[in-house]
Amino acid sequence: MERGARGRHRSIHVRAAGLVDRSLISTRHFPSLERIRAAEPALRLGWTVADAIGFSATPVPSWTLGRIHRAMITAGATSRLEAGAIDALVPQWPLVTARMVAAVKDAGGEIYPWTVDNPAEILRLAELGVTAFCGSRGAGWVRPARRRCGGHGHRARRRPPTAARNA
Numbered sequence: 001m002e003r004g005a006r007g008r009h010r011s012i013h014v015r016a017a018g019l020v021d022r023s024l025i026s027t028r029h030f031p032s033l034e035r036i037r038a039a040e041p042a043l044r045l046g047w048t049v050a051d052a053i054g055f056s057a058t059p060v061p062s063w064t065l066g067r068i069h070r071a072m073i074t075a076g077a078t079s080r081l082e083a084g085a086i087d088a089l090v091p092q093w094p095l096v097t098a099r100m101v102a103a104v105k106d107a108g109g110e111i112y113p114w115t116v117d118n119p120a121e122i123l124r125l126a127e128l129g130v131t132a133f134c135g136s137r138g139a140g141w142v143r144p145a146r147r148r149c150g151g152h153g154h155r156a157r158r159r160p161p162t163a164a165r166n167a
Helices: 003-016 030-039 060-082 098-106 119-128 162-166
Strands: 024-027 044-049 088-091
Touching: 024 030, 024 088, 030 044, 044 060, 060 088, 060 098, 088 098
Parallel strands: 024 044, 044 088
Antiparallel strands: none
16 A cells, blocks of 8 residues: 555544544655645644764764754754644654754644653753653653653553562
């Protein structure tokens, strides 16, 4: 099945389940987002973007190309947010800067970095003011304001006392 058709079918399922107001569909494939928007205008959409290979490295050429890459993503996201084509930017976490967060919020959007498992990065992103983040160890999106175990999106589980386990 063609990508856009899958997107339309997902929006139909989300609507049928009564989850339109609680859902965010995100993809890198912008034509799919356009088709989903046409099928279900109330459904929140996110544009997923990945860090370009080598742009996060330390050498000057990579650093410069990384800055250009982030600026292009930010400009593309803000224009799509202002046009109502998307509701959120979903960047890979190394791309997120204070400038990007501010621009997305100023354009009326939300920002959901993925996949964030490093506690130091979780704190950095929370301080920047991201809407929420996704970690590979959690159960979906986690809002930074919520205190979680180690910032990994899961709550600490206490093991019952030995006597209770052996009973």
